[in-house]
Amino acid sequence: MATDPIDELRRLPMGELVTVVNPDGRRWHGRLVPAHELSGDRIIQLKLESGYNVGVRVDPGAKIEHHPAPASSTEKRLPVERPPTAPSAPASGPVALLTTGGTIASRVDYQTGGVRPVHGEREILSFFPELEQGGPVRVVRVLDKLSEDVSRDDWVLLAHQVEAAFRSGAVGVVIAHGTDTLQFTASALSFLLEGLPGPVVLVGAQRSPDRPSSDGFTNMAAAVRVAREPDLYEVVVVMHAGLSDDQWAVHRGTRVRKMHSSRRDAFATRNEPPLGRVANGAVSWEQARRPRSGTLLAVTKPPDGRGALLWMFPGLDPTRAAEFARTLRGLVLAGTGLGHTAQEHLAWIRAATGRGAVVAMTTQTLGGSVDPYVYATGRELLRAGVVFAGDMLPETAYVKLLWALGQSDDPAEVTRLFLADRAGEMVNRHTDTGAVG
Amino acid sequence: MKAGLEVHQQLATAKLFCRCPSELSEAVLGVVRRSLRATGGEDHLVDAAAAFQSARGLIFRYEISPSSCLVDLDEEPPGLLNPEALDVALTVAMMLGARVLDEVEVMRKIVVDGSNTSGFQRTALVAVDGAIDVGGQRYRIDTIALEEDAARRIDGGAHEVSFRLDRLGVPLIEIATAPEITQGAEARAVAEEIGAVLRSTGRVRRGIGTIREDLNVSTDGGARVEIKGVQQLRLLEKYAGVEEERQRRLLEVATELRRRGASVPPEGARPVTDLLREVVEGPLRFRDGWVVVGLRFRGFAGLLRANTPDGPRLGRELADHARSVGLGGLLHSDELPGQGIGEQLLVRLRRELDAEPADALVLLAAPDLARAHAAAYRVQGRARAALDGVPPETRDPLPDGTTRYSRPLPGRNRMYPETDVPPTTIDAARTERLQGVLPERPSATRQRLAADFALRPERIDQLWRSGEVARFEQFVADGRTANNVARLLTQELPAAMGRLSGDGEREVSDDLLRALLVALERGTIAKEAIPPVLDELLAGATSVADAAERRGLVGVSGDELGDMAGKVVAANRELVLAKGMAAFSALMGDLMKEVRGRRDGKEVAAALRTKMAGLLASEGRPT
Structure with a gap:
C-alpha cells in the first residue's frame, strides 16, 4: 500500500533537505523546519535558500525527494565586535545567578525557529557578557519552567538554593524568573527566608533575548548591580522603570505587581514609590530599606497548600463559593472597594471562620487599604470573623496566608502571623504619589 | 553586469500588524530611548550586518506619533497579518x-x-516565480513578499539617532526580480513597469518615498553590491553605471596590488598623537583630548588617490569605513604632504610607522582611543579586502548619482520565524475571489486607451505608468478634455508634488482638480497658470479662484485680451508699420508681461496677430 507522502515527511528529521512535487507540478525545495502549532491541515514548513519559511500543502499524490541534511552553513562565523568596555570596577565577591526558565532565559533556535531555554553557565554568560564587569557571576540552573508552571514546592526549592548560595559565599543572589508569576515567587521568598545576609533580586524579561530589543539584557545587568549592593537584606524585583532603556526600578518583593501584560515597565510597586532606582550603573534609594535582622540565615517551614484566593464579583453564587471554601484552612478574598462582598456571602463566611478557617479581606482596586469601619457591610464582615489585611496586595496576602498556615495549626497563631509585618508587605502611611494606576 | 531589482511599495491600508493608520505625521507625542544588540552567542552565528550595527553602541531615540501604538514601540505583541494588505499582495502576485x-x-x-x-523587520513571502514583460523581453520575478516599513529616520549623530514611529509598520510589497538586468536603462524600465502594476491595484500610497528600489549589482570578477533605498527612478541608470565602473576600477587596483605583492600587516594601529602636536590646520590639527592613530599598508602607495578626477578611489572607500563608526574621515599618504602636514612631519610619521616609500599611510583622528581603534579595525579590514577586489556590501545612494558604503551585506542568518503571529493559510476561495476582481493588466489598459482616446502614444504611456487611468477615465466621463486631464494627472500634478518640501503628504482633492480643469476650459485660467495654482492648492488654497488670486493670476477674458493687445499695438504703431508682422516677437514680449499665466499663450499670440493685421490692413500694408 502506498504511504501518504505527508506521513513520510513527518517522519524525517528536522533540517533535512527535501523536494516536494505536488501533482499539479508545483515544486518546492528547502530544509524541513517544524510547522507552526496553528498551521493548516497537510501543511509542512520549509526553509527556502533565501531564509524565508513557507507553508507547503502536501497533496496525497505528491512526490517527495529528500537529501541528507547539508553540512553546516558555509557562512563564516564573524566575531561579534563589542564596543570597548569601561575598565571594570574593583571586583566584589561572586553573585549567584539562579535560573528558573521563562522569557529571560530563552533563545531562538535558528535551525527550527523554536524558542528554547538557555543552558549552562557558559551560554548564559555569553548571552550577557557585561554581567561579570563588577565581579564574578556563578550560574546555578534550578528550574526550567515557564513562570505559570512554578509551584509552591518550587518556592521552597528556590529558598533552599538561595540559602545554599549565601552559605557558599555569594554576596547576593539573582533569580531569573518568568514574569507572569514573578510577584508570587518574590512574596514567597520574602516570607520563607529569614536572616538574609544580602540581597535576593528577582528579574525577568518582557521580550525574549533572541530579540535585539530585549529588555532582558539591561534588566539582568541592573539586577546583578543591585545584587552587589551592600546594606540590602531583602527580596526585591528589578525591572524596567519606563519604556526607555535608561532606568530600572527596585521593587520590594511583597509590594510589586505585574500591571501590564506586555510593556517592559509592567512591574509597579503599589501604594508607595519603588524602593530605589538604577540609572547610569548606580543604585539610588528612595525608601527606607529593611535593616539586617538579628536571626541566622534559615528557611522556615514550607507553606500549606490548603489556602486560596477568591475574586468576589457580582453574581457569584454563594453556594458555589461555600463549596470552594469547604475544605480550606485559609481563604483570601479580593473584595470590592474598601473590602466588601454582597450580603448573601456572609452566611458561608461565618460558617468558614466558625470551623477555624482564616478568612482575610483585600481589595480588587490594588491601591489603597481595606477598611471595615466605613460601611455596614464591612462591619458585618468583621463580625463574621474576617481579618482585614490593610493594603496588602491580594496575591501577596494569599502567599502570606499559605506561609502562615504552614507555620502553625492554630488559627489564632495563623492570624497573628498573617497580620504581623514580616517583609514590608503592608504600608501604614499613604502619601500622594501622583496619579492612581 | 548583472543586476536585480527590489521594488518596495507602501500600501494604502492600515499598518501590517496593528490598526494604526499608514499616515505620516509631524506631531510628536513623546520620546523613548533604546539600545539594540545583535543577538547570537557562542554557538550561534551572528549576522555580519547585525554585528556591525550593534558594535556601534548607538542610542536610538524614537518619536511617538499619532500614527503609532504600543506595537510600534515594541511594547505589545503584533496583531494578525492585515488581511487587506495580504489581499493587495496576492492581487499583485496574480497579476x-x-x-x-x-x-x-x-x-x-x-x-x-x-x-x-524590535531589532527586526517582519516579512512574509507571499508568492514566487512570477514574470513581467518589458520592451518585448521577459524578466523573471523571484519573490513577492509583504513586509513592514521601517521607522522614519529624522536625524543622526555619532552617538544618537532619531527615528519617528509613524512610518514603522506601514505595509510594503517587496517585488524582487531575478538578476537578469544587464543595463541601467533596463533597470529603470522594469522598475517603471512594476510600479504601474502596483498602482493599477488602486491600493498603494502615492507621493515621494512611497516607492523605493534596491538595486543589486554584480560584475564579472566583482561582487554583489546592494544599493539600497533609491527613491528616484531616473537615477537607477546612473547608479548602475557608477557601480559597474567602481567595481571595474577596484578590480584594476587589486590586480596592481597583487602585482606589487602588497599586503596589510596584521598588527593594529599605532598612536601618533604626540608627533602631531604642532599641526595647527587641516583635519589633523591638534585638539585637546583627541588621539590620532596611524596604519601602514605595504605596497599601497599611489593607489589610494583617484587616477581620474571622478574615478573611484581606494582612499574614499577607506574613509567611508572610518565614517561608519562616526569619524569624520581620514588622511592618507597619497594626499600628503598637505592638509597641514609638512614634508618633515611626513618623514617622521613614516619612520614612526615603519613605512617604506612604497607603503601607504592612513591617519585617523578620534575623540578617544577606543573609537580610533574601532575605526582603524574597519579601515584595515577594508584595505585587506582591496587585495581580493570588490567586497560584497550594502551602499547608500546619494543624490548626485554616486553611492557610499553603508554596511556589510546581510546574510541568511538574520531570518527566523515570528512566533507571535500565526501562519495564514491561503485557500482557493480567497484566490478565486481576488481573481474575479483582478485589475486590468497595464498592457490591456494601454491598448484600450489608444483605442478610446485621441491621445499621443507618449501620453498613453505616461498615463498608465502613472497609475492615474481610473481618475483619468472618471474626469473624461464628466466631460473634461482628455488631453487636459492626461496632462494634469501625469505631468502638472506630479511635478507640483515634486516641488513640495518634506514628505509630500499633502494632496489636492478630486473636486478641486475637476474645478481646475473646468477653469482651464473656460479660459478663466491659462495653461501656464496651472503649476502655480497647483502649488497654492497644495499649500492650502480652498478653491481654484482663491489659488489664482494668491498668485495674481485672475484670468483675462477674450474681450479684455483684445483690448490689451490693441493697446500694445497702438503703443508700437510706428514699429508695426515699419516692420510689419516681423515686429510680432517684440510686441508679444510686451503683451505677455501683462497677461502671463492669466491666458493661454497661443490665444495671446492669436489676439496680437489679429490686432497687428487690423492695423496693417487699415494702413494698406501687406500682412
Whole structure:
C-alpha cells in the first residue's frame, strides 16, 4: 500500500533537505523546519535558500525527494565586535545567578525557529557578557519552567538554593524568573527566608533575548548591580522603570505587581514609590530599606497548600463559593472597594471562620487599604470573623496566608502571623504619589 | 553586469500588524530611548550586518506619533497579518503570474540599525516565480513578499539617532526580480513597469518615498553590491553605471596590488598623537583630548588617490569605513604632504610607522582611543579586502548619482520565524475571489486607451505608468478634455508634488482638480497658470479662484485680451508699420508681461496677430 507522502515527511528529521512535487507540478525545495502549532491541515514548513519559511500543502499524490541534511552553513562565523568596555570596577565577591526558565532565559533556535531555554553557565554568560564587569557571576540552573508552571514546592526549592548560595559565599543572589508569576515567587521568598545576609533580586524579561530589543539584557545587568549592593537584606524585583532603556526600578518583593501584560515597565510597586532606582550603573534609594535582622540565615517551614484566593464579583453564587471554601484552612478574598462582598456571602463566611478557617479581606482596586469601619457591610464582615489585611496586595496576602498556615495549626497563631509585618508587605502611611494606576 | 531589482511599495491600508493608520505625521507625542544588540552567542552565528550595527553602541531615540501604538514601540505583541494588505499582495502576485504560497509564514529579519524598535523587520513571502514583460523581453520575478516599513529616520549623530514611529509598520510589497538586468536603462524600465502594476491595484500610497528600489549589482570578477533605498527612478541608470565602473576600477587596483605583492600587516594601529602636536590646520590639527592613530599598508602607495578626477578611489572607500563608526574621515599618504602636514612631519610619521616609500599611510583622528581603534579595525579590514577586489556590501545612494558604503551585506542568518503571529493559510476561495476582481493588466489598459482616446502614444504611456487611468477615465466621463486631464494627472500634478518640501503628504482633492480643469476650459485660467495654482492648492488654497488670486493670476477674458493687445499695438504703431508682422516677437514680449499665466499663450499670440493685421490692413500694408 502506498504511504501518504505527508506521513513520510513527518517522519524525517528536522533540517533535512527535501523536494516536494505536488501533482499539479508545483515544486518546492528547502530544509524541513517544524510547522507552526496553528498551521493548516497537510501543511509542512520549509526553509527556502533565501531564509524565508513557507507553508507547503502536501497533496496525497505528491512526490517527495529528500537529501541528507547539508553540512553546516558555509557562512563564516564573524566575531561579534563589542564596543570597548569601561575598565571594570574593583571586583566584589561572586553573585549567584539562579535560573528558573521563562522569557529571560530563552533563545531562538535558528535551525527550527523554536524558542528554547538557555543552558549552562557558559551560554548564559555569553548571552550577557557585561554581567561579570563588577565581579564574578556563578550560574546555578534550578528550574526550567515557564513562570505559570512554578509551584509552591518550587518556592521552597528556590529558598533552599538561595540559602545554599549565601552559605557558599555569594554576596547576593539573582533569580531569573518568568514574569507572569514573578510577584508570587518574590512574596514567597520574602516570607520563607529569614536572616538574609544580602540581597535576593528577582528579574525577568518582557521580550525574549533572541530579540535585539530585549529588555532582558539591561534588566539582568541592573539586577546583578543591585545584587552587589551592600546594606540590602531583602527580596526585591528589578525591572524596567519606563519604556526607555535608561532606568530600572527596585521593587520590594511583597509590594510589586505585574500591571501590564506586555510593556517592559509592567512591574509597579503599589501604594508607595519603588524602593530605589538604577540609572547610569548606580543604585539610588528612595525608601527606607529593611535593616539586617538579628536571626541566622534559615528557611522556615514550607507553606500549606490548603489556602486560596477568591475574586468576589457580582453574581457569584454563594453556594458555589461555600463549596470552594469547604475544605480550606485559609481563604483570601479580593473584595470590592474598601473590602466588601454582597450580603448573601456572609452566611458561608461565618460558617468558614466558625470551623477555624482564616478568612482575610483585600481589595480588587490594588491601591489603597481595606477598611471595615466605613460601611455596614464591612462591619458585618468583621463580625463574621474576617481579618482585614490593610493594603496588602491580594496575591501577596494569599502567599502570606499559605506561609502562615504552614507555620502553625492554630488559627489564632495563623492570624497573628498573617497580620504581623514580616517583609514590608503592608504600608501604614499613604502619601500622594501622583496619579492612581 | 548583472543586476536585480527590489521594488518596495507602501500600501494604502492600515499598518501590517496593528490598526494604526499608514499616515505620516509631524506631531510628536513623546520620546523613548533604546539600545539594540545583535543577538547570537557562542554557538550561534551572528549576522555580519547585525554585528556591525550593534558594535556601534548607538542610542536610538524614537518619536511617538499619532500614527503609532504600543506595537510600534515594541511594547505589545503584533496583531494578525492585515488581511487587506495580504489581499493587495496576492492581487499583485496574480497579476505577475506568480505562484501563491499555500501558507504564509511571517519571519523576523534582524536589523539593528535602529530603524525597527524590535531589532527586526517582519516579512512574509507571499508568492514566487512570477514574470513581467518589458520592451518585448521577459524578466523573471523571484519573490513577492509583504513586509513592514521601517521607522522614519529624522536625524543622526555619532552617538544618537532619531527615528519617528509613524512610518514603522506601514505595509510594503517587496517585488524582487531575478538578476537578469544587464543595463541601467533596463533597470529603470522594469522598475517603471512594476510600479504601474502596483498602482493599477488602486491600493498603494502615492507621493515621494512611497516607492523605493534596491538595486543589486554584480560584475564579472566583482561582487554583489546592494544599493539600497533609491527613491528616484531616473537615477537607477546612473547608479548602475557608477557601480559597474567602481567595481571595474577596484578590480584594476587589486590586480596592481597583487602585482606589487602588497599586503596589510596584521598588527593594529599605532598612536601618533604626540608627533602631531604642532599641526595647527587641516583635519589633523591638534585638539585637546583627541588621539590620532596611524596604519601602514605595504605596497599601497599611489593607489589610494583617484587616477581620474571622478574615478573611484581606494582612499574614499577607506574613509567611508572610518565614517561608519562616526569619524569624520581620514588622511592618507597619497594626499600628503598637505592638509597641514609638512614634508618633515611626513618623514617622521613614516619612520614612526615603519613605512617604506612604497607603503601607504592612513591617519585617523578620534575623540578617544577606543573609537580610533574601532575605526582603524574597519579601515584595515577594508584595505585587506582591496587585495581580493570588490567586497560584497550594502551602499547608500546619494543624490548626485554616486553611492557610499553603508554596511556589510546581510546574510541568511538574520531570518527566523515570528512566533507571535500565526501562519495564514491561503485557500482557493480567497484566490478565486481576488481573481474575479483582478485589475486590468497595464498592457490591456494601454491598448484600450489608444483605442478610446485621441491621445499621443507618449501620453498613453505616461498615463498608465502613472497609475492615474481610473481618475483619468472618471474626469473624461464628466466631460473634461482628455488631453487636459492626461496632462494634469501625469505631468502638472506630479511635478507640483515634486516641488513640495518634506514628505509630500499633502494632496489636492478630486473636486478641486475637476474645478481646475473646468477653469482651464473656460479660459478663466491659462495653461501656464496651472503649476502655480497647483502649488497654492497644495499649500492650502480652498478653491481654484482663491489659488489664482494668491498668485495674481485672475484670468483675462477674450474681450479684455483684445483690448490689451490693441493697446500694445497702438503703443508700437510706428514699429508695426515699419516692420510689419516681423515686429510680432517684440510686441508679444510686451503683451505677455501683462497677461502671463492669466491666458493661454497661443490665444495671446492669436489676439496680437489679429490686432497687428487690423492695423496693417487699415494702413494698406501687406500682412
